[in-house]
Amino acid sequence: MTAQEGTAKGRATLDALPSREVAIAAARAAAAKQASHIVILDVHELIVITDYFVICSASTTRQAKTVIEEIERAIRGLGEKPIRREGEDEGGWWLLDYFDVVVHVFGDEEYAYYDLERLWRDAPRVNWQEPDAAPSG
8 A cells, every 4th residue: 555545635644544544433423422314425536625525413503513522532532633623503514624534514404405415426435334333314
């Protein structure tokens, strides 16, 4: 494996964590805080700005904040931190940008309205669940 494979575009180093592992860690962290509609989309062949989208929703702003905190904690434990964090309570859509992985946390209403899974329907889904875990959402 080369230094570039499985790592962030533009930030590849020999010790960089593969982006797929970061995406899976984010999805599992969201699940740990009961987020819904959790999906990982492999978008690296469709767009050049990132490799994976992690999409999930939360029923309240408070739950969304808890989900975001857990995702940040889990990925920080892997030695990564977001290069950008966006979103406001009124907006219902929060974004954590890890360069090669972009995490979208939606309120339930915004999740249905923006429907990113439909927009990126050509992107393959990545299985993130433990072998005996129940499906989310």
